[in-house]
Amino acid sequence: MSDKKKMVDAITSMEEDFAQWYTDIVKQAELIDYSSVKGCLIIKPAGYALWENIQADMDRRFKETGVENVYMPLFIPESLLQKEKDHVEGFAPEVAWVTMGGGQELEERLCVRPTSETLFCDFYKNIIQSYRDLPKVYNQWCSVVRWEKTTRPFLRSREFLWQEGHTMHETAEEAEARTVQMLNVYADFCRETLALPTIRGKKTDKEKFAGAIATYTIEAMMHDGKALQSGTSHNFGDGFAKAYGIQFTGRDNKLHTPHQTSWGVSTRIIGAMIMVHGDNDGLVLPPRIAPTQVVIIPIQQRKEGVLEAAEKLAESLSELKVKVDDSDRSPGFKFAEQEMRGFPVRIEIGPKDIEQGSCVICRRDTREKYTVKLDEVHDFVVKLLDTIHNDMYERAEKHLKESIFDAKTYDEFKDIADNKPGFIRAMWCGDTACEEKIKEDTTVTSRCLPWDDTEEISDTCVCCGKKAKHLVYWGKAY
């Protein structure tokens, strides 16, 4: 069996078993490993490098909008968690409790943060006195813990890495504008950096965040037709602020309650990237986030001049993330590994190429090969990386669009739910009972009320037949 075949055989094809394909990829591409701590994963160097690149790119975008980073405690005292009723109901069942510290039972147990609204409110209460102290636009990069029963790499684990932004504003309008702004930052990031098209929209009351008055979401479409919520932005109104007693003296010299938002993206987004771009040979990394953008593989590397030519190519590409794989393994193994790890561009250079003053460039996404003159490699590769990004986005967008199906009747809805993986576009009366019935009948949930699609495809709710209020994208979801 060839080296390449061996490595490719290591992953199940996605047509055979999508869930297994996904699990195989995260393991074989060495993104994660399982740990002795049930439900908690180890993020290995290849996986963590993706998160570092995501962090750097998103953090730059955040700071351009005035975000400042802070760090809040890992623990939340039980009494603090309980101040906002909806919030504690939403999170209490899935938290981990610290009850002992320094050899003693604690007087009050502490939960390991599942999210930090409560801590930020407690902090803001102390530092917001006047309208001059507003807005506060803080964010933290940290890990959070939610005691999930079933877990899957990146998609759902008991501990995960994320960023959580928490802001306070003078007016309701400003808070709403920030909520929308951050969802757009997420959608732009997904499009421009991860080559990931998303549907932007508003969650229904049933699906919104515990304690929020509005939750906005970006929903991505996986290869298997399931949706993945990839980022959310919440407007809390003044509910939390009232519960935590946060007030400020306004421009009118009277006391007011500020308006609050929060927004988060987690390592889940890596799962989305895998399930949108990956193929049966492994990962396909979007070029702007790839820890290695170009791998140069010398052929017959012991022949005179080959390694030198490879190094020279690498130097000419030094503004990119480039590496020469001069390890002691066969070219076939190296090719398979590049494909498994999803590095966007591979350059092959051997004695024959050098003789001809050229090299072979192969892109990961389409497997197309190009013979390129050595002195043209730099410009070719720089352009190719952009082309790959754009093509990956277009293919993903095509798949997304082809995965949207209209349902005007409940029979159509159920038929699509059973037979056509993707989003179901259907009208809804606004009643949570219909959402619940749909979920029970089909396992489909409302994904969002889309921002960019306002067409009313019928007058009546697809479920109950009463007057429709909203167009909703429905779908099975991770």
Add this chain to the structure above:
Amino acid sequence: MSDKKKMVDAITSMEEDFAQWYTDIVKQAELIDYSSVKGCLIIKPAGYALWENIQADMDRRFKETGVENVYMPLFIPESLLQKEKDHVEGFAPEVAWVTMGGGQELEERLCVRPTSETLFCDFYKNIIQSYRDLPKVYNQWCSVVRWEKTTRPFLRSREFLWQEGHTMHETAEEAEARTVQMLNVYADFCRETLALPTIRGKKTDKEKFAGAIATYTIEAMMHDGKALQSGTSHNFGDGFAKAYGIQFTGRDNKLHTPHQTSWGVSTRIIGAMIMVHGDNDGLVLPPRIAPTQVVIIPIQQRKEGVLEAAEKLAESLSELKVKVDDSDRSPGFKFAEQEMRGFPVRIEIGPKDIEQGSCVICRRDTREKYTVKLDEVHDFVVKLLDTIHNDMYERAEKHLKESIFDAKTYDEFKDIADNKPGFIRAMWCGDTACEEKIKEDTTVTSRCLPWDDTEEISDTCVCCGKKAKHLVYWGKAY
């Protein structure tokens, strides 16, 4: 009272009460805030920006030596923690335990990581089979929890941020070389980035890390004559690896146990920076780590052309971290704030300056002022930032050197301990009993066996009078 006086009055002078001076600075410079979680602090934007800059600089240095970043779980199962006897004895008394999750009592309690040797060992056991898998040079940036009784901002808190590197090597020599290499990375970082001189050396057996065969340390000298351990690097030998059953097939085709190191620097280093460089007007930030390197303060900013001139100056300095303070507050307030926050360079520009084609540049560290032609500002400031860095280092080094006192007899030792804040340079027999007696008599502890100072100042142990084995730097410490 002037704005400036008000702000300066907000901090106690260090001569009056050093501890209070420190606490006042971290609060007034808005580095930290207290939280409702006892012993845990909030790191505010000005404090977190320092940590971000420290992270970026250190992470670049790490990666240049081949370090790869990973992320390990926050929790350690009790059974895993207990496998290495010395380690669990060292840490068990100060850990926090999670006993409940998802509404249920856990079958096995989990400690919140105080450090992650045990998790890394458990991971390495799975991924190290052959000498080809070595070395592993992994690091993580995370928070850890140690249930301290008394806490102080940055210096000691129940949760703190740090990096912990954990490496595995084929040979004892390679592990020792990595241990030394990382201590040097820390010392170089302190000198080149924080303008912080340190004493490099080896810890005594009594002071070394729980489970290590050797601990190396960098020790800095604070304004008050106390030492601060600012970074440590540990050689574990094969003790942990044996306890966790990690073995690899060597080049000789036989089974071997790998050799391990770990090394860490925490947010404590921010405390060192404050206590080495700060003065009675506030923080003095080393230029290479300052979130704002240059603040431009317009004088009579409503007069025509003033703000424009300030912005033009800022543009000419755009490769630096520069900001124009055009807020609605008096110049006096802004000057005092710049001093409190420790921004290295202040530029004042008003109508008179503009008329003369110049501006006033004031450095934070010495308060020296320079009148500089507008078209010379760029080169002047770039050079000044380097000068400030070098001068800060030199002053700190002078203070460090002047704070080292020799003791040949125990009476001299006790006299210095009582009357001369700083390091005590004295010979030691190597016996832990002498260390313990010295600590009991004087509260002084052994800081390190210095690498760069091998002079034997006497033949006999300063405590017991027996034959001396080592020169030791002793001191009171944070």
